[in-house]
Amino acid sequence: MSAxxxxxxxxxxxxxxxxxxxxxxxxxxxxxGDILGLLGENGAGKTTLMNILFGTYSPDEGRxxxxxxxxxIHNSAAAIAHGVGMVHQHFHLVPRxxxxxxxxxxxxxxxGLLDKAAAAKRLEEIGRHFQLVLDxxxxxxxxxxxxxxxxxxxxxLFSGARILILDEPTAALTPQEADGLFDALRAMAAxxxxxxxxxxxxxxxxxxxxxVMVMRLGEVVANLENAPEVSxxxxxxxMCGHELTPPLKPEKQPGRPLLQLRDAATDAAGRTxxxxxxxxxxxxxxxxxxxxxxxxxxxxxxxxxxMLPLSAGSLAIDGAAVPQPSATxxxxxxxxxxxxxxxxxxxxxxLPLSDSMVLPRIGAAPFSRHGIxxxxxxxxxxxxxxxxxxxxxxxxxxxxxxxxxxxxxxxLLARELAWDxxxxxxxQPTRGLDVGATRFVHEQFLDxxxxxxxxxxISEDLEEIFTLSDRIAVMYEGRIMGILPIAEADVRRVGLMxxxxxxxx
Amino acid sequence: MDEILAQIFQIGFFAAxxxxxxxxxxxxxxxxxxxxxxxxxxxxxxxxxxxxxxxxSAAYFSGSxxxxxxxxxxxxxxxxxxxxxxxxxxxxxxxxxxxxxxxLNSGLAFFLYRxxxxxxSMPPNIVAFKPVxxxxxxxxxxIGPILFNHHALVYAAFILVPLxxxxxxxxxxxxxLRTVGENPHAADGAGVNVAATRYQALMLSGAxxxxxxxxxxxxxxxxxxxxxxxxxxxxxxxxxxxxxxxPWRAAGGALLFALIDALQLRLQxxxxxxxxxxVFLMMPFVLTIxxxxxxxxxxxxxxxxxxxFRKEER
Numbered sequence: 001m002s003a004x005x006x007x008x009x010x011x012x013x014x015x016x017x018x019x020x021x022x023x024x025x026x027x028x029x030x031x032x033g034d035i036l037g038l039l040g041e042n043g044a045g046k047t048t049l050m051n052i053l054f055g056t057y058s059p060d061e062g063r064x065x066x067x068x069x070x071x072x073i074h075n076s077a078a079a080i081a082h083g084v085g086m087v088h089q090h091f092h093l094v095p096r097x098x099x100x101x102x103x104x105x106x107x108x109x110x111x112g113l114l115d116k117a118a119a120a121k122r123l124e125e126i127g128r129h130f131q132l133v134l135d136x137x138x139x140x141x142x143x144x145x146x147x148x149x150x151x152x153x154x155x156x157l158f159s160g161a162r163i164l165i166l167d168e169p170t171a172a173l174t175p176q177e178a179d180g181l182f183d184a185l186r187a188m189a190a191x192x193x194x195x196x197x198x199x200x201x202x203x204x205x206x207x208x209x210x211x212v213m214v215m216r217l218g219e220v221v222a223n224l225e226n227a228p229e230v231s232x233x234x235x236x237x238x239m240c241g242h243e244l245t246p247p248l249k250p251e252k253q254p255g256r257p258l259l260q261l262r263d264a265a266t267d268a269a270g271r272t273x274x275x276x277x278x279x280x281x282x283x284x285x286x287x288x289x290x291x292x293x294x295x296x297x298x299x300x301x302x303x304x305x306x307m308l309p310l311s312a313g314s315l316a317i318d319g320a321a322v323p324q325p326s327a328t329x330x331x332x333x334x335x336x337x338x339x340x341x342x343x344x345x346x347x348x349x350x351l352p353l354s355d356s357m358v359l360p361r362i363g364a365a366p367f368s369r370h371g372i373x374x375x376x377x378x379x380x381x382x383x384x385x386x387x388x389x390x391x392x393x394x395x396x397x398x399x400x401x402x403x404x405x406x407x408x409x410x411x412l413l414a415r416e417l418a419w420d421x422x423x424x425x426x427x428q429p430t431r432g433l434d435v436g437a438t439r440f441v442h443e444q445f446l447d448x449x450x451x452x453x454x455x456x457x458i459s460e461d462l463e464e465i466f467t468l469s470d471r472i473a474v475m476y477e478g479r480i481m482g483i484l485p486i487a488e489a490d491v492r493r494v495g496l497m498x499x500x501x502x503x504x505x
Numbered sequence: 506m507d508e509i510l511a512q513i514f515q516i517g518f519f520a521a522x523x524x525x526x527x528x529x530x531x532x533x534x535x536x537x538x539x540x541x542x543x544x545x546x547x548x549x550x551x552x553x554x555x556x557x558x559x560x561x562s563a564a565y566f567s568g569s570x571x572x573x574x575x576x577x578x579x580x581x582x583x584x585x586x587x588x589x590x591x592x593x594x595x596x597x598x599x600x601x602x603x604x605x606x607x608x609l610n611s612g613l614a615f616f617l618y619r620x621x622x623x624x625x626s627m628p629p630n631i632v633a634f635k636p637v638x639x640x641x642x643x644x645x646x647x648i649g650p651i652l653f654n655h656h657a658l659v660y661a662a663f664i665l666v667p668l669x670x671x672x673x674x675x676x677x678x679x680x681x682l683r684t685v686g687e688n689p690h691a692a693d694g695a696g697v698n699v700a701a702t703r704y705q706a707l708m709l710s711g712a713x714x715x716x717x718x719x720x721x722x723x724x725x726x727x728x729x730x731x732x733x734x735x736x737x738x739x740x741x742x743x744x745x746x747x748x749x750x751x752p753w754r755a756a757g758g759a760l761l762f763a764l765i766d767a768l769q770l771r772l773q774x775x776x777x778x779x780x781x782x783x784v785f786l787m788m789p790f791v792l793t794i795x796x797x798x799x800x801x802x803x804x805x806x807x808x809x810x811x812x813x814f815r816k817e818e819r
Binding site: 076081086092093094095096097102106107108112113155 | 688
């Protein structure tokens with residue numbers, strides 16, 4: 001029996017950026033009907049490999065074959081011509097154009113004009129075939145994240161893709177939307193297409209793929225059939241190269257309420273305003289906030305951080321009402337903050353790490369005396385944090401922006417944890433972090449919990465919410481749809497609430 | 506008072522408005538193409554000045570007005586390519602590059618003019634474009650003399666506006682160009698050559714600015730003077746914003762500006778009103794500022810305007 005001709009074969013791919021060997025002798029084979037899971041920590045070389053396949057980089061060594069024939073892919077146009085389609089993690093769409101216009105970009109017209117009629121017909125065919133339906137005349141800016149992703153996939157199919165690369169496609173989807181995506185991917189595989197699926201979410205990789213390829217430090221470390229005996233723990237170990245034990249979350253009796261919101265509402269122009277938010281977090285408790293992004297989570301975080309004023313209701317820390325919340329007041333009361341936009345309101349990327357890490361407290365002892373900075377104290381503090389948290393940085397004076405995402409997050413955590421906060425507010429704390437860095441962040445949260453602090457965890461990653469939370473609150477359009485104790489929560493129930501359905505149970 | 510109004514709002518007044526609007530329409534549509542592709546072309550003032558000089562000189566020596574226009578467009582295209590080199594290939598600040606191109610082109614225009622013509626006591630002149638009356642249409646009362654008795658370039662400007670809208674919104678090239686100006690990564694991912702598209706837009710923009718400059722020295726006037734552009738390029742930058750990046754609205758803005766400009770010219774020439782003429786000169790510019798303040802609140806520039814595009818680099 002002869003093996004079928006691979007749809008795609010990448011052989012001996014090597015790519016070097018300066019001193020970093022991003023890919024070394026990488027082989028990848030994709031048969032028709034395969035859904036390949038591509039796993040690896042950040043910096044393992046997955047993205048480089050996919051960018052080589054899509055023509056963004058050219059490889060230093062190795063070759064690419066499609067349908068058994070060698071091909072040269074120098075740019076994205078060539079990749080598309082060879083039937084390679086890529087759905088990027090950050091969508092490549094124009095919000096101000098319609099669905100149809102987004103599909104027509106880069107395509108030849110008919111007699112010099114945009115061929116909207118034919119495109120609309122194709123869109124309908126694809127919609128029927130793969131259950132990927134979209135209205136051609138809607139503005140992309142008005143689509144939900146799930147619909148935008150559907151459009152990205154349609155775009156790839158539209159330009160004749162037979163090999164579809166998806167880079168972290170489920171990061172912002174509800175579980176139901178993710179299931180819809182998986183159905184579409186299975187339908188494509190059944191048609192003889194090949195799918196390459198990159199994700200940090202191991203349970204999804206387990207659920208959808210037929211094969212798994214694991215990369216580490218630019219090399220392939222494993223190629224496995226996705227069989228039932230392959231465990232998530234095993235995959236995680238292959239990725240980071242050492243054994244991982246699940247974090248300990250012992251049973252715990254929560255103490256006094258540290259953070260309380262009563263009937264809180266906001267009234268800010270152009271924002272998703274909060275309405276009737278009542279919640280409390282007790283000492284030794286982690287409250288998870290689940291929801292599709294843009295449903296008021298950011299506003300909730302800003303309220304607790306004192307950055308967004310309440311129009312109604314009240315906010316209390318450790319039993320005492322806070323009449324005039326401000327960032328300074330909340331910080332003084334012991335609210336630590338890990339913001340969603342690490343590089344925006346988190347660390348100042350253009351400043352040295354040392355300045356960035358002491359900025360919120362730079363006006364007070366020990367960092368300044370009589371209005372003059374104490375450089376020695378700052379340096380000592382930052383060096384101690386670098387040491388304690390294992391931050392990979394070339395000393396305290398390096399520009400913060402040069403750190404990797406995981407190390408930036410460690411620096412932020414270090415900055416907030418150094419003052420032993422009563423309440424830690426963490427928004428999307430592990431977004432874009434790899435397994436190892438995620439583990440580290442989670443351990444810090446559980447440590448706070450063990451020391452009777454309160455953690456408000458806002459995350460779009462349901463697995464993270466379920467792993468860490470004692471209770472889960474689901475937000476939808478600025479309201480809390482319900483708060484479930486972890487024992488009563490399951491993904492389906494939370495997913496329905498995320499989509500705005502009142503809890504049935 | 507009635508006498509003053511009657512004197513101002515003659516048929517000639519509206520014909521003058523159309524004439525004044527013509528170079529503004531050319532340059533504004535040119536700027537609009539560049540900005541829709543994501544590049545603010547602040548070289549506009551200098552490109553218009555250099556083209557006015559080049560067009561005039563080419564016509565002066567060749568005796569052919571259309572050769573002059575072609576030369577002016579070529580100067581504009583070359584300036585557009587220079588703008589592309591600075592902002593697209595080198596990815597420099599678009600503000601600084603644009604001001605640089607304007608300074609370079611202005612200096613070049615004055616320098617070359619001196620080199621070619623020296624410092625004559627009477628500036629050399631050419632036989633400028635003559636109005637072409639369109640048969641039948643120009644004989645319609647009122648409308649005929651206002652719309653259909655103009656320089657050929659005026660008619661070209663009329664055609665340019667719908668043509669520009671058609672190209673932008675109905676052709677693949679127009680869609681690619683708009684995508685490059687909104688999200689170059691999306692365009693690149695769809696196989697569009699972002700750099701080439703921006704170069705093309707800048708070259709087209711330069712060519713149209715070239716026509717605008719040449720119109721001033723070869724149709725509106727019949728000689729090149731150092732003040733021939735006098736800020737019209739900057740007005741066009743404002744008109745693009747005023748027009749919210751739509752060819753139709755931008756052309757409407759140009760007509761409005763021209764209306765006020767024509768009005769102030771008449772008021773200056775009017776002896777009944779005793780006000781320093783500089784006050785009238787100021788009027789169209791004051792209106793531009795007021796109009797901008799009112800409209801630009803809702804204006805949404807192309808999302809990638811001012812942003813150089815680089816493929817993801819490590």
